[in-house]
Amino acid sequence: MAELAQGLSRQGLKVQVFAGQPGYAYDHPLAPQRETINGVVVRRTRTSRLWPQRIRGRAVGGLLYCLRSLVKLLHPARRGDLVLVTTEPPYLPVLAYLLHVLFKQPYLCVVYDLYPEVAVALRVVPATHGLARLWHWLNCLTWRHAEAIVVLSRTMKQRIVDQCPEIGDKISVIHNWADPRLIFPRPKADNWFAHQHGLSQVFTVLYSGNMGRCHDLDTVMATAQTLRHAPVMFVFVGGGAKRQPCADWAQATGLTNCLFLPYQSKADLPYSLTACDLSLVSLVPGVEGLVAPSKLYSSLAAGRPVAAICEDHSYLRSLLSEGGFGRAFSNGDSQGLADFIQALIANPSLGQQMGDRGRSYMQQKFTPEQSALQYLEVVETCLYGPTHTSVVPSPKAATSRL
Numbered sequence: 001m002a003e004l005a006q007g008l009s010r011q012g013l014k015v016q017v018f019a020g021q022p023g024y025a026y027d028h029p030l031a032p033q034r035e036t037i038n039g040v041v042v043r044r045t046r047t048s049r050l051w052p053q054r055i056r057g058r059a060v061g062g063l064l065y066c067l068r069s070l071v072k073l074l075h076p077a078r079r080g081d082l083v084l085v086t087t088e089p090p091y092l093p094v095l096a097y098l099l100h101v102l103f104k105q106p107y108l109c110v111v112y113d114l115y116p117e118v119a120v121a122l123r124v125v126p127a128t129h130g131l132a133r134l135w136h137w138l139n140c141l142t143w144r145h146a147e148a149i150v151v152l153s154r155t156m157k158q159r160i161v162d163q164c165p166e167i168g169d170k171i172s173v174i175h176n177w178a179d180p181r182l183i184f185p186r187p188k189a190d191n192w193f194a195h196q197h198g199l200s201q202v203f204t205v206l207y208s209g210n211m212g213r214c215h216d217l218d219t220v221m222a223t224a225q226t227l228r229h230a231p232v233m234f235v236f237v238g239g240g241a242k243r244q245p246c247a248d249w250a251q252a253t254g255l256t257n258c259l260f261l262p263y264q265s266k267a268d269l270p271y272s273l274t275a276c277d278l279s280l281v282s283l284v285p286g287v288e289g290l291v292a293p294s295k296l297y298s299s300l301a302a303g304r305p306v307a308a309i310c311e312d313h314s315y316l317r318s319l320l321s322e323g324g325f326g327r328a329f330s331n332g333d334s335q336g337l338a339d340f341i342q343a344l345i346a347n348p349s350l351g352q353q354m355g356d357r358g359r360s361y362m363q364q365k366f367t368p369e370q371s372a373l374q375y376l377e378v379v380e381t382c383l384y385g386p387t388h389t390s391v392v393p394s395p396k397a398a399t400s401r402l
Helices: 003-008 055-073 093-105 117-121 129-144 152-163 165-170 192-196 217-226 243-250 294-301 315-323 335-345 348-365 370-386
Strands: 014-018 034-037 040-044 082-086 109-110 148-151 171-173 205-211 232-239 258-261 278-282 306-309 324-329 399-402
Touching: 003 014, 003 040, 003 109, 003 306, 003 370, 014 055, 014 082, 034 055, 055 093, 082 148, 082 258, 082 370, 093 129, 109 117, 109 370, 129 152, 129 165, 148 152, 148 165, 148 370, 152 165, 152 171, 165 171, 171 335, 192 232, 205 258, 217 243, 217 278, 217 335, 232 243, 232 324, 294 306, 294 315, 294 348, 306 315, 324 335, 335 348, 335 370
Parallel strands: 014 040, 014 399, 082 109, 082 399, 109 148, 148 171, 205 232, 205 278, 232 258, 278 306, 306 324
Antiparallel strands: 034 040
16 A cells, blocks of 8 residues: 555655554554655554554454544545545445545545455354344445445455445456565575575475465465475465464474564565565465455566465466466365475476566566556546546545555
């Protein structure tokens, strides 16, 4: 969202942001309550820092953030011409709907994760539960009154259309992106991160990012077990609900080919993401179209082949087929993934070719500039209507939650 806000600012939009504090993944000190970054005015509340490592704490912090946002956005100058809200926290679109009811405020919804469907798919709450049914109703209410909706994949769009068919025409699919100038192919021999962790001379399989309930790490750990005597190191960088159970299982079973590291700073990502020979993306069964793993795009920028663990109808398989940058495997197919890894070890040029194709594919479709232009087109449609001829507009402000 920081990159999007700055990208829209460069396109001529005046952007104001009301945000929480730095994310739960990092132990940052408090950021300034107000600052201007590359032309984007940013205001922050500290309420989102309450118990950030716990689900209930994050839920409470998100609710307090929404209340603070409502107070801030009562001021007309802070609402601007268009309010952009995301689904983080997931009840933020309801705030936008309230502003619409009170002030006829136009708003744009960006759907990152589809709730309560994620909670239902993970069996946190039954589909028939009153809370889930209320949430479904609120979703359709906010979607119907939104000027437009942006989703991250075609399967996510289909999920929403299945629930609320009448809004199909206002949904745009805009994928996440990566910056090829920040992250680019780097030989492991010239990579301090690879040397520091002993990865420069061993085939390295990398899982980088959130190890949450939506991600299939069971198949990855089973593959590590299958290849425990092969010259392969499995590196897990990040955190989440499944990180510690995986680390505990690796220790209990005596797996010495697994390395668990914390989240890396943005400045170190160009090195951690290129300290591997294969990148992994995974989703558990049932969450296709409910979440979209953004780690894919940075892996493509790094010029590394990708192995995706997902369902047969996943949009990841379509991207892999079109771009030719890796292979897809069904959930539980640890032997298939192990065979693919051994094929890459035996034929390094195969991995090089896939990595090159992936980076080229990303540069053609998933750069910050291309995504900013796609978002700009949606914003212009919200402000001026679908028949508007695209020019660089000068609206008062676009407010987003980062």
